[in-house]
Amino acid sequence: MSHRLSIRILDEDKNWDADWTILSSLTDEEAQIVKESAITREVTAALWRKQIDGAKEHGHAMQLGDDVDALRNALDETIDLAQYLMKELGERDSG
Numbered sequence: 001m002s003h004r005l006s007i008r009i010l011d012e013d014k015n016w017d018a019d020w021t022i023l024s025s026l027t028d029e030e031a032q033i034v035k036e037s038a039i040t041r042e043v044t045a046a047l048w049r050k051q052i053d054g055a056k057e058h059g060h061a062m063q064l065g066d067d068v069d070a071l072r073n074a075l076d077e078t079i080d081l082a083q084y085l086m087k088e089l090g091e092r093d094s095g
Contacts, residue, residue: 003031 003026010017026034034040055061062068 001028002026003028003034005031005034 002024004021005023005026006019006021008017008019051061060066062070
């Protein structure tokens with residue numbers, strides 16, 4: 001049997017929905033992995049929340065061709081991540 005992974009958005013008040021296929025032609029084994037992947041679902045939800053919050057803050061969703069310096073922003077975020085990791089490791093090692 002073939003399965004697909006999709007995202008659906010529902011507006012129950014206005015009685016409409018939209019559906020986007022993320023992965024298609026999944027095997028039974030692959031579909032089972034998706035069903036058991038709670039952490040991946042949490043990460044996906046966090047990605048969508050970040051996208052929504054960023055679009056609200058900046059007035060648009062991040063897209064190809066926009067005026068965002070993605071490389072500079074990624075570097076800045078990576079440096080922040082390294083600092084958080086060093087802080088956590090230092091606190092864990094000293095405690």
